[in-house]
Amino acid sequence: MPNSATASARFPDGFLWGAATAAHQIEGSPLADGAGPSIWTRFAHTPGMIVNGDTGDIACDHYHRWKQDVALMRELGLKAYRFSTSWSRILPEGTGRVNQAGLDFYSRLVDELLENGIEPLLTLYHWDLPAALDDRGGWLNRDIAQWFAEYGDVLYRALDGRVKKWVTLNEPWVVTDGGYLHGALAPGHRSKYETPIATHNLMRAHGAAVQAYRATGKHEIGLVVNIEPKYPASDSADDAAAVKRAHAYMNEQYLDAALLGRYPPELKDIFGDAWPQWPQEDFDLIRQKLDFIGINYYTRSVTKAAQSYPLDAAVVKQPLGTYTETGWEVFPQGLVDLLVWAKDRYGNIPTYITENGAAFFDPPVAEGGRIRDPLRIDYLQKHLGAIRQAIAAGCDIRGYMVWSLLDNMEWSLGYSKRFGIVHVNYGTQERTPKDSAHYYSKIVASNGASL
């Protein structure tokens, strides 16, 4: 039950309520109008990589339905919309030649958002690296820091002022753990030696893109990370050590680099001879002043010591826990704990919850077009309550972007999992707001008072 402090806590005036998506997950038409392929175009067309052989070729057809989708955001009363741009739509070869049609697509989208009173939050990189750059080594090539800064600069010059909140990277941990260590995500590598190199070049690229922004931009730029708090399965020393390793690898690694200019010492123990020594000038590049950080929160992990690579740790399922369709425990207290942890470790940097949501099995569209999703409403209510608790604890939380506006392509899970507050019929592309959309709309209209 909320205590008196929580109950009296409220969301600050001007709290930014929105929803989030990502280019490859909703746009479709990945090669339209001069766009180049990304690593996800390739990965999805590689047999066996995506559930049901799904691809992003159509997705939610947002590339053609963007105006309708903005109208939907307006109907829901959203104040903000977090989206990503496709690097290879704008620079088909990743560097050099600009594809004006690609740039125009995002310029039109931004103008439509602004005309509807919706603030754009633009993420430069949400996992869809141009295939042409992957052919040149991608995140394993140190030159990518400048390639990424060049891409950012094209967008800054075209959109800054209309876009006032920029994000360099979305979830660098997932890019490296999924794309370079375990191979479940594009580009599908499995190498303990490549993983730290990809991490380091992602963070160098982040720093270079922030530097490029400071040269021309006049607004705000930040970094978005996924944080999953770790709790020991027992009070044993082994489990405590496993938690320390898992926490350093997933939660501290990227924010420490960006905000403290160093990696946690546990990383050398975790990767051993695969962990290079990096020159100080790299950290001088990586550590740039940020105007905000974005935190994506979904779940926690109860963690025990176990034989596993590289962490020698395993997640322990909670017999009394509630789990989502992606096997994630519903644990709102973890959001409070991690927001207080971040405040204490990094200082009270302005923070946005840039993703939070859940996949549950949604019933078919009922008579009258209603879709009942009580589990998602319960999830949102509990996590928004957790944010209010963190605000009461002194955390400077500035906004919340529900993941996701639309059901969409859940990466390697294809269209098998639905995270949207709006249902998408992939056969007809019809959008139907779920009960959770109407619930969230009331939250936004009341600035959280109706929670």
Ligand SMILES: N#[N+]C[C@@H]1[C@@H](O)[C@H](O)[C@@H](O)[C@@H]2O[C@H]12
């Ligand atoms: N899985 N899952 C849902 C969601 C994914 O769809 C987003 O693209 C990522 O930023 C983050 O992993 C979270």
